[in-house]
Amino acid sequence: MTDAMQRLAVLQGRDLPVHGGRTLAYVYDSGDPEVDRVAREAVAAYAASNALDPTAFPSLLQMENELVGFACGLLEAPGSAVGTVTSGGTESILLAVQGARDSRPDVARPRMVLPSTAHAAFHKAAHYFGVEAVLVPVGADFRADAGAMAAAIDDDTVLVVASAPSYAHGVVDPVTAIAAAAAARGVRCHVDACIGGWVLPYASRLGRPVPPWTFAVDGVTSISVDTHKYAYAPKGTSLLLHRDASLRKPQFFASAAWPGYTMLNATTQSTRSGGPVAGTWAVVEHIGDDGYLALADRALAAVDAIVACIDAEPALRLVVAPDSTLVTLATDASCDPFTLTDELVARGWYVQPQLSFGDDGPSIHLSVSAGTHPHVEEFASALADSVAAAQAAGPVAVDPGVVAFIEALDPAALGDDDFDGLLAASGLVGESADGELELPSRMAEVNAMLDVASPAMREALLVAFLDRLQRPVRGSRA
Ligand SMILES: Cc1ncc(COP(=O)(O)O)c(C=O)c1O
Numbered sequence: 001m002t003d004a005m006q007r008l009a010v011l012q013g014r015d016l017p018v019h020g021g022r023t024l025a026y027v028y029d030s031g032d033p034e035v036d037r038v039a040r041e042a043v044a045a046y047a048a049s050n051a052l053d054p055t056a057f058p059s060l061l062q063m064e065n066e067l068v069g070f071a072c073g074l075l076e077a078p079g080s081a082v083g084t085v086t087s088g089g090t091e092s093i094l095l096a097v098q099g100a101r102d103s104r105p106d107v108a109r110p111r112m113v114l115p116s117t118a119h120a121a122f123h124k125a126a127h128y129f130g131v132e133a134v135l136v137p138v139g140a141d142f143r144a145d146a147g148a149m150a151a152a153i154d155d156d157t158v159l160v161v162a163s164a165p166s167y168a169h170g171v172v173d174p175v176t177a178i179a180a181a182a183a184a185r186g187v188r189c190h191v192d193a194c195i196g197g198w199v200l201p202y203a204s205r206l207g208r209p210v211p212p213w214t215f216a217v218d219g220v221t222s223i224s225v226d227t228h229k230y231a232y233a234p235k236g237t238s239l240l241l242h243r244d245a246s247l248r249k250p251q252f253f254a255s256a257a258w259p260g261y262t263m264l265n266a267t268t269q270s271t272r273s274g275g276p277v278a279g280t281w282a283v284v285e286h287i288g289d290d291g292y293l294a295l296a297d298r299a300l301a302a303v304d305a306i307v308a309c310i311d312a313e314p315a316l317r318l319v320v321a322p323d324s325t326l327v328t329l330a331t332d333a334s335c336d337p338f339t340l341t342d343e344l345v346a347r348g349w350y351v352q353p354q355l356s357f358g359d360d361g362p363s364i365h366l367s368v369s370a371g372t373h374p375h376v377e378e379f380a381s382a383l384a385d386s387v388a389a390a391q392a393a394g395p396v397a398v399d400p401g402v403v404a405f406i407e408a409l410d411p412a413a414l415g416d417d418d419f420d421g422l423l424a425a426s427g428l429v430g431e432s433a434d435g436e437l438e439l440p441s442r443m444a445e446v447n448a449m450l451d452v453a454s455p456a457m458r459e460a461l462l463v464a465f466l467d468r469l470q471r472p473v474r475g476s477r478a
Contacts, residue, residue: 016350021302021371022379025352029371030232030295035283039234042275042282049274051085052265060274063281067227070284071239074201075193075223076214082248083241084266085227085277089194090121091268092224092240095251096190097125099222099242100159102250103188112159113152115144115173116358117166119192131158137358142166142320144173150181157187164193164200164213168354168365169319170326172196172211179219188221188247194238195367196324197225202296203324210323221247228276230325232295232370233283236276298370299325305376306368315387319363327366328354335390337362338444338451343386346442349379353443355451355458362451396448403452411460419464426450428465437468 018027019036030036046060054061068083075081086092101110111132114122118135126133134157136148144162153160160182162173175191182189191213193200204210215223226238242248248266256262263270287295306327310316315335319328331337341353341364352365372379402425414422423429426449430438440446450458 019371021369021373021375022348023350024366024368024372025350026367027369028229028232028367029369030287031298031369031371031374035232035287038282038286039279043234043279044275046274046278049278051272051274051277052270057274060277063277067237067277067281067284068239068241071197071225071241073289074214075197075225075241076216077241078215078243080244081215081241082245083239084248084251085280086238086240086267087236087269087272087276088228089119089192089224089226089238090124092194092226092238093119093121093190093192094125094128094268095240096222096224097122097131097159098129099248099251100188100190101129101131103247104158107156107158109156110158111154111156112161113149113157114161115149115163115166117142117144117168117173118161118163119167119194122161122192141171142169143171144178146174146177146181149178150184153181153185153187157185160187160189162189162191162213164191164196165322165324165326167195167326168357168363169328170322170324171320172200172213172323174211175213175217175220176211179217181219182221183219189219191217191220191223194224194226195229195326197223197239198227198230198292199296199299199325200323202293203300205293206297206300208300215241215243227280227284229367230296230299230369231280231284231292232287233280234276236273237280295370298373299368302370302373302376303327303368305373306366306379309376309380309383313383313387315391316383319360325368327368328363329366330361330363331387331390333395335387336393336395336444336448337364338396338447339390339393340364340386341447342442342444343389344382347382347386349382349386353447355447357455362447396444398445398448398452402449406449406453406457409457411454411457414460416464419461420468422461423465423468426461428461429468437471 016023019029021029049057051060064085072081111134113134116135116137134152136152139145162175162178164172179189200210222242224240227233228235228237254264310318310329315332316329319330338353341351344351354363354365356362427440427446432438
């Protein structure tokens with residue numbers, strides 16, 4: 001091993017494990033080391049290849065078209081469908097919104113109608129592309145309210161969105177009614193199946209009840225599905241499919257307005273590493289349809305087992321019964337949810353806290369993979385121990401003075417010094433004895449503080465946090 005590789009191993013040792021089925025957010029683990037070997041080798045073989053020019057790297061074009069072809073089968077796409085490999089769910093969503101906006105040059109102030117549970121990537125798209133996000137509250141079951149969404153569509157609406165499933169609650173929106181309402185007004189309808197698109201088709205085949213969400217639903221014009229989630233591919237790929245080629249047209253960008261090569265792109269990127277494309281293609285080729293059916297069966301069996309242990313624990317409840325592989329749980333007053341999160345993390349189970357939003361209290365998110373299945377009994381005992389520990393620790397108290405202070409602040413009026421003070425007071429950023437930036441090992445106090453902050457204050461604080469994190473390291477350190 002070279003020094004660089006030794007140092008890389010040391011650095012990587014600080015990260016969450018990506019294998020072992022115990023990291024229940026950010027990563028998706030097939031549990032099969034052979035899948036990881038295939039992915040690693042394919043990524044390495046293509047790391048320097050450039051998908052910018054399909055005539056120079058025709059193998060990447062072939063792989064992309066085969067991936068889209070595979071997805072056409074899963075998403076019940078008609079023969080007219082086309083698609084593009086993007087870098088991730090957010091990029092697929094950005095392009096769906098940009099394409100919808102640019103398909104309607106007649107609309108001066110474009111709007112898109114979103115259920116309030118739509119992924120934050122749509123808010124990013126609204127921000128980037130000047131499309132107003134019209135948020136429609138969801139029903140008591142956390143599913144989009146199709147009637148209210150239909151009523152929110154107007155002459156300036158360029159896109160209507162549904163999730164299959166939503167990230168925060170793991171439920172599938174009523175796509176049939178939403179897409180019909182969009183079609184009735186001649187508006188595009190995008191289904192965000194970033195997280196469910198590679199698992200729901202197999203759930204259906206396994207005989208589980210899955211509400212309709214694919215291109216088989218009239219009025220659905222585009223669907224995003226992330227291969228770097230439940231296709232168990234390496235990070236860096238998602239697919240954006242359109243019902244026909246005319247819908248994709250505004251997504252393309254060409255520029256001959258400079259002296260170099262004519263730029264020609266289907267995504268926001270220009271140079272695109274061949275690594276993730278080849279890694280994804282190789283994993284999909286290796287696992288295949290039957291393999292994905294078996295992996296979905298395992299992931300869903302793990303979900304059932306986790307749901308059963310939540311049901312068996314009096315201090316816990318499911319926020320809503322999952323439609324897919326995402327589980328959202330909440331605690332009763334005896335068990336602080338943020339302490340429970342820390343206790344699970346301390347036992348090697350990474351789960352993701354979700355802050356209060358509107359009238360809904362905090363919750364805990366679990367993205368369950370096939371790789372979790374062999375470990376569900378360990379999870380059950382870690383959960384029981386963590387609940388007991390959180391109950392023994394009692395509630396996390398946020399100083400009422402701090403609450404009043406945070407509530408009174410207008411983030412727009414704060415300067416850098418204020419944020420330095422707030423970050424230190426919140427415990428998000430500390431300094432070690434040698435002046436190094438130090439992150440908290442337990443997050444309960446920080447999350448409890450963020451939980452009482454307004455969404456605008458959360459955003460501002462976390463942006464300030466990221467700004468402090470992203471500072472140059474001059475000279476390498478061990
Ligand atoms: C439903 C949904 N949409 C979009 C995204 C964004 O995907 P990415 O993080 O790959 O950009 C996610 C990510 O979890 C998601 O769950």
